[in-house]
Amino acid sequence: MDRFDRIFELNRILQAARRPVPRRRIEEALECSRATVKRLIEDMRLYLNAPIRYDRDRGGYRYDQSEGTMYELPGLWFNPSELHALVSVQQLLARVQPGLLDNHLRPLQRRIDELLRLQHASSDEVPRRIRILQAAARPTGPFFQSVAGALAQRQRLRLRYYNRASDAQSERVVSPQRLTHYRDNWYLDAWCHLREALRTFALDAIEEAQALSEPAQDVADAALEEHLSAAYGIFAGAPEQIAVLRFSPERARWVSRERWHSRQEGHFLPDGRYELRVPYGNPLELVMDILRYGPEVEVLAPNSLRSSVRERLEQTLAVYRESPPTL
Numbered sequence: 001m002d003r004f005d006r007i008f009e010l011n012r013i014l015q016a017a018r019r020p021v022p023r024r025r026i027e028e029a030l031e032c033s034r035a036t037v038k039r040l041i042e043d044m045r046l047y048l049n050a051p052i053r054y055d056r057d058r059g060g061y062r063y064d065q066s067e068g069t070m071y072e073l074p075g076l077w078f079n080p081s082e083l084h085a086l087v088s089v090q091q092l093l094a095r096v097q098p099g100l101l102d103n104h105l106r107p108l109q110r111r112i113d114e115l116l117r118l119q120h121a122s123s124d125e126v127p128r129r130i131r132i133l134q135a136a137a138r139p140t141g142p143f144f145q146s147v148a149g150a151l152a153q154r155q156r157l158r159l160r161y162y163n164r165a166s167d168a169q170s171e172r173v174v175s176p177q178r179l180t181h182y183r184d185n186w187y188l189d190a191w192c193h194l195r196e197a198l199r200t201f202a203l204d205a206i207e208e209a210q211a212l213s214e215p216a217q218d219v220a221d222a223a224l225e226e227h228l229s230a231a232y233g234i235f236a237g238a239p240e241q242i243a244v245l246r247f248s249p250e251r252a253r254w255v256s257r258e259r260w261h262s263r264q265e266g267h268f269l270p271d272g273r274y275e276l277r278v279p280y281g282n283p284l285e286l287v288m289d290i291l292r293y294g295p296e297v298e299v300l301a302p303n304s305l306r307s308s309v310r311e312r313l314e315q316t317l318a319v320y321r322e323s324p325p326t327l
Contacts, residue, residue, distance in 0.1 A: 006030045006040055007048075011073045014052065020060025048074055086112055087130050137184035138202075143209040147188055150211045151176040154218070157190070160208035161201055169207065174199070175216035177224055182234050189228055191217050198227050200234060232261055232280035233289075239263075239279030243286060244300040247274045251296035260289070275300075283308055 009030055013021055026037050041061065044050035051064035051071055063071045089112060150157045160171050174190035177198070181187075185202065192199040198219065231239050247255045249272030256266060256274050266276040280286045287308050290297055299306040 003040075006032065006036075007044060008073070010040060010044070011050075014061065014063045015070065017062065020055040020058045020062040022060045026061065083130070084132065088132055091132065134184040138204040140186050141204045141206055143206045144186065144203055146209040146211060147176060147203060147206070148179060150209075150216070151179060151188075153211075154216045156193075156212040156214045156216050158208075158210045158212055159201065159206055162205045162207055164205060170194075173212065174201070175218070177216075177219050178228075180228075180234075187234060189224070191219055193217075198224070200228070229262065230279070231282065232278060233285035235280075235282035235285055238281060240281050241279070241302050241305070243276075243278045243280055243283075243302070243305055245276045245278065245290065246298045246300055247276065247293065248296045249273055251293055255293075280305075287312060 010026065013026065013029055023034065023037060027034060030037065030040070032040075041050075041052050045052055050073075052061055053064045054061055065071075089108070147157065149155075155176075157174050157176055158171070159174060160169060162169050172192055172194040174188075174192050176188055176190045178189040179186060180189055180200070185204065188201045188203060188206075190199060190201060191197075226238070232243075246269075252268065252272060252274030255276060256268065260276065261278045261280075264276060264278050266274060268274055278286065283305055286305070290299060290309055291312060299309050
């Protein structure tokens with residue numbers, strides 16, 4: 001009898017019992033030693049939230065039903081978000097260089113190994129069978145620790161920043177508010193004292209970062225959420241317009257299940273097409289996402305967004321009208 005079987009059998013025994021079950025009876029039923037029973041009960045308590053209690057007066061184990069409901073064994077495999085989190089953390093730990101944090105990270109690695117072993121798996125086997133792919137990830141750059149340290153210690157930062165859109169550098173003092181991991185890249189949300197407004201900086205575009213002695217200026221959580229989460233994608237600010245997009249029946253099968261924005265609205269049309277409404281401010285990222293679908297999507301409104309997409313498509317077509325370059 002393996003570990004899974006013993007968990008299911010112990011759960012069955014405790015659910016069926018009308019009085020506390022003696023340890024020796026559990027050992028016989030599970031065909032294991034006293035130490036194994038003890039470890040199994042501790043694992044069920046720790047990882048499965050099983051309310052197993054030892055009744056000293058009656059000399060046995062039972063489920064605590066003080067809340068009036070019978071404990072049900074949860075599914076013994078991770079849900080998608082749990083599995084993604086565990087494997088991601090494990091892969092991140094594997095890439096951490098030996099050093100200062102070894103003693104702090106080792107217990108976390110052991111705990112992850114224990115969770116994976118509980119699922120009929122070793123900590124080496126699961127990462128071999130599950131892929132977490134990055135798309136267009138850029139190197140974080142050398143200043144992640146400086147930025148994270150100033151964020152945690154609530155210090156201002158002096159940045160030299162490269163703006164790829166304008167191909168120009170600028171220097172500014174910021175009060176860091178949050179680190180954001182978005183589409184496989186890291187960003188700093190900060191109060192910019194030059195612009196006197198919230199701004200978002202790509203960490204890979206920071207060319208210099210120096211912590212200052214001045215305390216950071218705090219921005220209320222509600223204001224951060226409203227400014228940084230209301231618009232579309234990484235671009236902050238209040239959404240100014242609603243994009244109305246209509247997808248072909250073929251593409252609708254995918255898009256109808258996608259989450260483009262927390263406040264999106266969508267519905268199927270009688271002919272199988274799918275209409276999606278998305279709030280946005282800066283249209284740059286939205287235009288790039290729309291272009292991914294080519295002829296499978298049409299922008300119905302607003303006219304400014306429709307014109308932007310049409311212009312980009314015409315520019316792309318112009319490139320392919322020319323003769324291909326000689327290789």
